[in-house]
Amino acid sequence: QVQLVESGGGSVQAGGSLKLSCTLSKVLYSKAWFREGPGKEREGVASIDGHGRTNYTESVKGRFTISQDNVKNIMYLEMNDLKPEDSAMYYCAARAINLDFDRRLARNEYVFWGQGTQVTISS
Numbered sequence: 001q002v003q004l005v006e007s008g009g010g011s012v013q014a015g016g017s018l019k020l021s022c023t024l025s026k027v028l029y030s031k032a033w034f035r036e037g038p039g040k041e042r043e044g045v046a047s048i049d050g051h052g053r054t055n056y057t058e059s060v061k062g063r064f065t066i067s068q069d070n071v072k073n074i075m076y077l078e079m080n081d082l083k084p085e086d087s088a089m090y091y092c093a094a095r096a097i098n099l100d101f102d103r104r105l106a107r108n109e110y111v112f113w114g115q116g117t118q119v120t121i122s123s
Contacts, residue, residue, distance in 0.1 A: 002026045002112045004092050009117030014084055016121070020077040022092030022114055030099045033066060033077045034107060035088035035119075042091070044105025046077060055104055060086075082121045089116040 008020040020033070032047035046056045046066035054066050065078045075092060093110035103109050 002028070002094070004094060004112055004114035006090065006092050006114045006117040009090060009119045011120040011122065012082060014082060014121055014123050016082050017078070017080045018082065018119060019079070020090055020092075020117060020119075022075040022077075024073045024075065024092075024094060027070075027073055028094040028096050028112065030097065030104065030110075031068065031075045031092065031094045032104060032110065033075075034091045034093055034110075035086075036091070036116075037085075037088040040088070042107050044107065045090070047099075047104035048075065049098060049104070055101065057105060079119070082119075084121045084123045087119060087121045089118050091116045 003025040005023045029050040033045045034042050035045050036042040048054045048066045048068055063081045068075045092114045094112045095110050099109050
């Protein structure tokens with residue numbers, strides 16, 4: 001059974017930073033971070049593949065960085081210059097296969113999910 005465990009969420013003021021971690025129990029090729037704010041759809045934030053290729057949703061470009069430690073099998077999301085609209089439950093997701101680039105932030109492409117970690121940004 002594949003397990004994904006997120007950590008690192010918390011509450012910070014606008015302009016602050018947080019770094020999320022996702023520990024995977026198995027090596028999986030395609031990985032991503034999603035978020036779900038109050039009353040909003042779950043949206044893809046950033047993805048990374050086994051070769052380290054990344055992509056980001058427009059609203060976080062230049063502020064968030066996705067990375068991975070292939071030895072420890074951990075994925076990270078470093079979030080800087082946080083804004084109140086970044087407040088959400090953040091989930092990591094993964095899948096064994098390589099996804100087409102334009103599908104890497106699509107929720108229904110991912111098979112394995114973590115339980116989420118809450119991020120709250122105050123103004």
